[in-house]
Amino acid sequence: MENVGIAPPDTPVFTVLLMFDCPAAERDSLMDQFFAFIEEHMRSQPGFISALIYATEAGDKIVEHFQWRDRAAYESYRRSSQGKQAAEWLLSLQPQTYYLELAHAIVA
Numbered sequence: 001m002e003n004v005g006i007a008p009p010d011t012p013v014f015t016v017l018l019m020f021d022c023p024a025a026e027r028d029s030l031m032d033q034f035f036a037f038i039e040e041h042m043r044s045q046p047g048f049i050s051a052l053i054y055a056t057e058a059g060d061k062i063v064e065h066f067q068w069r070d071r072a073a074y075e076s077y078r079r080s081s082q083g084k085q086a087a088e089w090l091l092s093l094q095p096q097t098y099y100l101e102l103a104h105a106i107v108a
Contacts, residue, residue: 015100024059047073
């Protein structure tokens with residue numbers, strides 16, 4: 001796995017969490033599609049910090065965890081052509097969407 005580039009816990013960031021139901025047989029393909037889209041369209045956007053893609057052990061859900069410099073950077077991306085394209089595609093998959101604010105952090 002590549003070095004995971006998430007913001008240090010004392011750095012204020014805007015975090016977006018998307019959770020998708022997914023048939024286990026489609027999980028790997030969908031995760032690959034998410035990875036490719038993020039790599040090609042999101043990674044270079046101003047204010048983008050990181051994206052983590054998780055699969056549940058049961059294989060029936062995919063979770064995407066995004067960190068942006070702030071809400072304004074995220075909203076600017078959402079208004080861009082790539083952001084509109086992503087929103088249309090992701091909404092067709094009916095994710096549960098959460099905007100998170102860090103309350104506490106514990107690190108080793």
